[in-house]
Amino acid sequence: MKLDRLTRQAAFVLAAFATLLAGCTTYVTSQVTAFSDWSGSDATRTYAFARTADQKNSLEQATYEQIVxxxxxxxxxxxxxxxxxxxxxxxxxxxxxxxxxVSQPAYYYSAWPGPYYWGRPFDPWGPWGPWGPYSGGYVNQSYPVYTHLLGIRITDRATGKELYNVTARNTDEQSSLIAAIPYLARSAMSDFPLGNGVVRTVKLPVDGKGGISNEVTADNAAPPVPASGAKTVQ
Incomplete structure (x- = not known):
């Protein structure tokens, strides 16, 4: 039947469209800001986590510490x-x-049913008319967004001197902080150590399983500012 052929064709188009979407890469974008007076070497990179009184017995804190x-x-x-x-x-x-x-255009269509065949009235303002759809002005649409932030501060244990302070933040429609922390941690520590005063955008592609891909794309938005006595050791 003709209807069966149309159904199969529609299914084929939908399947092809789904395949095209599956091939698209999704990114998580974070803004990273670093302040640095780093002069450490690989031989001295031993550390322990410092916790506030509220963080000492926190399962959330322990979870984020493992990610970092x-x-x-x-x-x-x-x-x-x-x-x-x-x-x-x-x-x-x-x-x-x-x-x-967000202000978005509002559209309305004619009350005449469509599509229009011979013997039925023609409405130029309808969805199949030469001027349809018809704009009815603008309406305001409100959407919730969530900003997630992670800060990592490294100090010298003996002197208490701050050596590295980096923050990463991103904004999206997801409210889960735990889902954002792995991307924030990877973004914050990418290309460690950054120069003092560096502000940049880091894009991390999401792999097919919803995890972080190994590819990192970063664009510097501001040049580094020299810190007193700063020395970068790779």
């Missing part, structure tokens, strides 16, 4: 007992909700 520890390990940091650590690493994190209002 995995990123630190990629840069030759080795977690150890606090008494033996050369550095202390402190974390700050949070989420803020906002509402974004």
């Amino acid at each position: 520890a995995n990123e630190l390990a990629l840069h030759a940091f080795r977690q150890t007992d606090e008494r033996e650590a050369h550095y202390l690493v402190a974390l700050a994190y949070g989420m803020r909700s906002d509402t974004v209002t």
Whole structure:
């Protein structure tokens, strides 16, 4: 039957469209800001996490520490007992909700049913007419958005001097902070150590399983500012 052929054709088009969408890459984009007076070497990259009183018995804190520890390990940091650590690493994190209002064009269509065949009235303002759809002005649409933030602060344990302070933040429609933390941690620690005063955008592609791909794309938005006595050791 003709209807069956149309159904099969429609299914084929939908399947092709789904395949095209599957091939598109989704990115998580974060803004990273770093302040640095880093002069460490690989031989001294032992650290322990520093916790506030509220963080000491927090499962959330422990979960985020493990995620950050995995990123630190990629840069030759080795977690150890606090008494033996050369550095202390402190974390700050949070989420803020906002509402974004967007002005969008509003459309309406003719009340005449369509499509139009011979013997039925022709409405030039209808969806199949030469001037349809017809704009009815603009309406305001409000959407919730969520800003997620992760800060990583590295200090010298013996002196308390701050050596590296980096924050990463992103905004999307998802409210889950735990889902955002892996991307924020990877973005914050990418190309460690950054220069002092560097502000840049980091794009991380999402792999087919919803995880982070190994590819990192970063665009510097501001040049580094020299820090007193700063020395970068790769």
